[in-house]
Amino acid sequence: MTSPAHIAMFSIAAHGHVNPSIEVIRELVARGHRVTYAIPSLFAEKIAETGAEPKLWNSTLPRPDDDPAAWGTELLDHVELFLGDAIQALPQLAEAYEGDEPDLVLHDITAYPARVLAHRWGVPAISLSPNLVAWEGYEEEVAEPMWAEPKRTERGQAYYARFQAWLEENGITRHPDPFVGRPHRSLVLIPRALQPNADRVDESVYTFVGACQGDRTAEGDWQRPVGVEKVVLVSLGSAFTNLPDFYRECVKAFGDLPGWHLVLQIGKRVDPAELGDVPANVEVRSWVPQLAVLKQADLFVTHAGAGGSQEGLATATPMIAVPQAVDQFGNADMLQGLGVARHVPTEEATAETLREAALALVDDPEVARRLEEIQAGMATEGGTKRAADLIETELDSRQR
Numbered sequence: 001m002t003s004p005a006h007i008a009m010f011s012i013a014a015h016g017h018v019n020p021s022i023e024v025i026r027e028l029v030a031r032g033h034r035v036t037y038a039i040p041s042l043f044a045e046k047i048a049e050t051g052a053e054p055k056l057w058n059s060t061l062p063r064p065d066d067d068p069a070a071w072g073t074e075l076l077d078h079v080e081l082f083l084g085d086a087i088q089a090l091p092q093l094a095e096a097y098e099g100d101e102p103d104l105v106l107h108d109i110t111a112y113p114a115r116v117l118a119h120r121w122g123v124p125a126i127s128l129s130p131n132l133v134a135w136e137g138y139e140e141e142v143a144e145p146m147w148a149e150p151k152r153t154e155r156g157q158a159y160y161a162r163f164q165a166w167l168e169e170n171g172i173t174r175h176p177d178p179f180v181g182r183p184h185r186s187l188v189l190i191p192r193a194l195q196p197n198a199d200r201v202d203e204s205v206y207t208f209v210g211a212c213q214g215d216r217t218a219e220g221d222w223q224r225p226v227g228v229e230k231v232v233l234v235s236l237g238s239a240f241t242n243l244p245d246f247y248r249e250c251v252k253a254f255g256d257l258p259g260w261h262l263v264l265q266i267g268k269r270v271d272p273a274e275l276g277d278v279p280a281n282v283e284v285r286s287w288v289p290q291l292a293v294l295k296q297a298d299l300f301v302t303h304a305g306a307g308g309s310q311e312g313l314a315t316a317t318p319m320i321a322v323p324q325a326v327d328q329f330g331n332a333d334m335l336q337g338l339g340v341a342r343h344v345p346t347e348e349a350t351a352e353t354l355r356e357a358a359l360a361l362v363d364d365p366e367v368a369r370r371l372e373e374i375q376a377g378m379a380t381e382g383g384t385k386r387a388a389d390l391i392e393t394e395l396d397s398r399q400r
Contacts, residue, residue, distance in 0.1 A: 003395075004032045006103050007104050008036045024189075029050060029052055036100075055097065056096075059085055082112065090113040097117065104125075106128055126183075127186040133201060188206050189306075191210045191211065209383060212387055222263075242270060246346060265286070301358075304321040306331065316374075318368075339367060
């Protein structure tokens, strides 16, 4: 049996980075470990509910409710924000853990200071990846073409020089690219089905444990209206929701389909009045208990974030993927490649296109068969308990 230990988790204040780890943290606490979680105050209550102790620090990153434009539009805009935040966060985190160093570090892929501190403390670090990971050949096929132009610019070179200098100041000799993209050990919190080139992923480093879900009843329930034939949920997550034109197209697509019921989550930035008069079969919400709805839905129109994508697969729900940013485009392609979704770019997401895709997906027995096959495979990946087991294995090897 693993001896109780101090485990420190590090993440940023973003739903898509915190939520995947929550149940793993709750399970580790339940097993008797002392878990601290370094997080900005916005998520302190959510972390405390798991039984972990929040270690608070101030972040310079845009907040979840900020306009997504605050992240900029170019690759360098994004990475400069993360690096700047890491540099200013490190002294705060070092002070927070002074005299309270952990036995093991867990960290989100964006939590650069965690790996620096693990190096400083001489303890193992495990990445908890909420999305796809690098495969053999990833650098040549994806990273190098993506970075070729930025690396030629003065700004890009300055970014790398600043990153390298920061690492060297902290005794780390690795180049920034492998430091960010090649952890020594990683638990991947997505189904293997969502991983591109899964057969080329190094299994000695990366272990797919799949979705780590827990009891979601606290989020509330949802009941399928009596007598409806099909339910469609439309949700673009929590960040990229300011798309009233898109929502109006969804109302046009599904609002007059006989026997259909539309659950339309529009987020906090869109006023329902912007949608005009909506038919009685359209339920407009700023937020819904997504998993509860999906368990009863026949179709999911999603931005294809990692969380939503795996919930769609876990509930065997056909999807129309309308990606908005970052990894969502790759997820949309993966879902379409699996034969369980249609990838529809936002600019092409007209009422006619959405309706045509919906009718094709929900009545296709091959789509249903593939979803059932994927759902069965996901059930074997282990989820929360396997993730906790693997973390304790790392602790055992250190305690021996």
